[in-house]
Amino acid sequence: MRMLPPPDVPGAQGATAMQDLLRGLWKENPTFVLLLGMCPTMAITNSVRNSVAMGVTTAFVMILSAIVVSTIRKLVSHEVRVATYILIIATFVQLADILTEAFIPDAHKALGAFIPLIVGNCLVLGRQEAFSSRNTVWRSTLDSIGMSAGFTLGLSTVGTVREILGSGTWFGLRVMPANFEPWVIMNLPPGGFIGFGLVLLALAAWTVQQKKRAAVRAAIERLTSAEGARAPAAAMAGEGAR
Amino acid sequence: MRTHLWILLSAMLVNNFTLVMFLGLCSFLGVTNKLSTAIRLGLADTFVLVITSISASILNRWVLTTAPYLRIVAFIIVIASMVQITEMAVKKWSPTLFRELGIYLPLITTNCAILALAIFQTNRGYSFGEGLTFAIGAGAGLTIALVLMASIREKLELADVPAVARGTATVLFIAGALSMAFMGFAGLMSAT
Numbered sequence: 001m002r003m004l005p006p007p008d009v010p011g012a013q014g015a016t017a018m019q020d021l022l023r024g025l026w027k028e029n030p031t032f033v034l035l036l037g038m039c040p041t042m043a044i045t046n047s048v049r050n051s052v053a054m055g056v057t058t059a060f061v062m063i064l065s066a067i068v069v070s071t072i073r074k075l076v077s078h079e080v081r082v083a084t085y086i087l088i089i090a091t092f093v094q095l096a097d098i099l100t101e102a103f104i105p106d107a108h109k110a111l112g113a114f115i116p117l118i119v120g121n122c123l124v125l126g127r128q129e130a131f132s133s134r135n136t137v138w139r140s141t142l143d144s145i146g147m148s149a150g151f152t153l154g155l156s157t158v159g160t161v162r163e164i165l166g167s168g169t170w171f172g173l174r175v176m177p178a179n180f181e182p183w184v185i186m187n188l189p190p191g192g193f194i195g196f197g198l199v200l201l202a203l204a205a206w207t208v209q210q211k212k213r214a215a216v217r218a219a220i221e222r223l224t225s226a227e228g229a230r231a232p233a234a235a236m237a238g239e240g241a242r
Numbered sequence: 243m244r245t246h247l248w249i250l251l252s253a254m255l256v257n258n259f260t261l262v263m264f265l266g267l268c269s270f271l272g273v274t275n276k277l278s279t280a281i282r283l284g285l286a287d288t289f290v291l292v293i294t295s296i297s298a299s300i301l302n303r304w305v306l307t308t309a310p311y312l313r314i315v316a317f318i319i320v321i322a323s324m325v326q327i328t329e330m331a332v333k334k335w336s337p338t339l340f341r342e343l344g345i346y347l348p349l350i351t352t353n354c355a356i357l358a359l360a361i362f363q364t365n366r367g368y369s370f371g372e373g374l375t376f377a378i379g380a381g382a383g384l385t386i387a388l389v390l391m392a393s394i395r396e397k398l399e400l401a402d403v404p405a406v407a408r409g410t411a412t413v414l415f416i417a418g419a420l421s422m423a424f425m426g427f428a429g430l431m432s433a434t
Contacts, residue, residue: 035410038271039354043264083322090315098311113361116314120354122268189262190421197414204406 020139024147030123031154032203037123040114041158042192048171051159053107055152057100057115059145061092062124066144069132076133085128086119093118123151162186162195246375249368253379255427259355260387261420266355270391271413280392281385282342288381290350291359293324295377298360299370317360325351355384390420 015023030036040058044050068088076084097115100108108115118124127147132140163169166186168176176182185191259265266287274280297320306313329347333340340347350356359380363373394416403412 035271038267039264042267083319086318086322087315090318094311094314097314113358113365116361117265117354117358119314119318120357185422188425189264190418190425192264193414193418193421197411197418200411200414201407204409204411208406 015139017139017142020142021146023143024150025153026150028147029150029154030147031151031158032200034123034126036126037121037151039117040121041155042196044111044114045155045159045162045192045195046166046187047163048156048159050107050110051155052152053100053104054111054114055148055155057096057111058118058121058124058151059148060096061089061118062127062148062151063141063144064092065089065124065128066132066140067137069128070135070137070140073133081133082125082129085125085133089124089128090119123147158192158196158199161199162191165195166191246372249372249375250379250382251430253376254383254386255424256430258383258387258424258427259358259380260384261417261424263358265358266353266384269349269353270387270417271410274388274391274395274413277389277392277396280388284381284385284388286347287350287353287355287384288378290321290325290328290347290353290356291377291381291384292374293328294321294356294360295363295373296370297321297324298363299368299373302364303370313361313364314357317357321356321360322351355380387420391417394420 024030028034031041037058040054044054065085065088069085072084093116096118097108100111100115127144131143135143160170163171164175165183168174168180168182183191186195253259257263260267260270269283269287273283298317301316301320306316325348329340332347359377363376368376391413395413398412398416407415
């Protein structure tokens with residue numbers, strides 16, 4: 001397929017395929033940065049297995065919807081676009097619901113009502129509106145792959161914190177020492193809020209430290225360059241005096 | 243009557259939609275800065291929940307019996323159009339109320355609590371009346387959670403929170419504490 005330059009994308013011009021793919025993974029991570037799709041992030045992250053299952057199901061819906069939305073983007077009139085996107089998403093969600101029930105019944109049972117609720121995940125609709133409706137099929141596919149990978153990463157991070165603290169295991173494997181007393185609260189509903197809060201807090205602390213370090217580095221650089229500028233001047237002054 | 247009371251209490255307190263079931267978190271985290279908006283949003287939510295419950299009952303009874311695989315699609319279309327119709331009706335009949343609700347009315351469509359209500363109601367096989375009670379309970383529960391959160395956050399404005407924890411992280415910890423408090427209501431279950 002020929003890559004056309006995007007005609008009407010504000011701010012995304014000249015983004016390479018790699019940038020499209022990596023955007024969702026870190027810089028615009030849906031969970032940590034955009035804070036989208038909060039409900040599943042807290043509801044089903046009591047184990048890493050559930051988090052990954054939810055991430056993969058959401059990815060299925062998101063990638064397929066992005067492909068369809070970007071394919072028909074020129075046929076949909078502006079007034080009915082959101083309704084159209086919701087309909088497309090709902091169709092794939094229904095498909096995902098039936099497929100998971102048939103092939104991975106345990107995961108379907110564990111995720112419960114949260115599979116149908118992918119329809120209401122603002123991340124999925126938000127990406128269609130913000131990206132797929134304005135970009136080529138190829139770029140939208142890359143973007144949706146990156147975004148769903150970032151979402152899965154976010155879910156699994158929260159899942160990791162909750163499962164290790166709440167059950168002392170990771171992906172069903174024992175990681176904490178045998179005498180570790182599991183924090184039962186992390187498996188219960190409050191653990192969802194607290195676990196995600198901990199992850200966000202750690203991230204904020206890291207960002208602050210990163211910023212401080214950058215500021216110190218910049219200050220050192222300024223000082224050394226100032227010294228460097230002064231040194232030749234001093235040398236010259238010395239020369240003149242001699 | 244006993245079942246109705248139980249459904250109401252369960253939806254409102256024991257299985258509070260926001261604090262125990264994690265539904266409608268976007269508005270819970272996003273629009274709880276001020277108490278007055280929180281109350282208004284809670285009432286608008288309740289109103290839409292009731293309408294959704296009625297439409298879901300009708301759909302389940304007469305439309306979806308032959309095509310259960312169209313459930314999610316049918317629910318979302320009906321909810322979206324009901325919200326749209328409500329918005330137009332409110333705008334026509336009570337411009338004051340419309341101005342007060344503002345952006346919250348259309349936003350409710352994407353609130354997952356609404357779709358969840360329709361799905362739970364179907365899965366549990368509630369009758370028309372039971373569904374209505376469930377919707378009122380769920381709406382009251384949402385309103386309680388929003389009001390509690392907003393009142394705490396209004397006080398929090400004056401508190402000296404460390405710079406690192408400011409923002410979403412603090413709100414999440416408070417929500418965790420509220421959720422813990424609501425776990426106490428689980429005792430109601432054995433009492434009845």
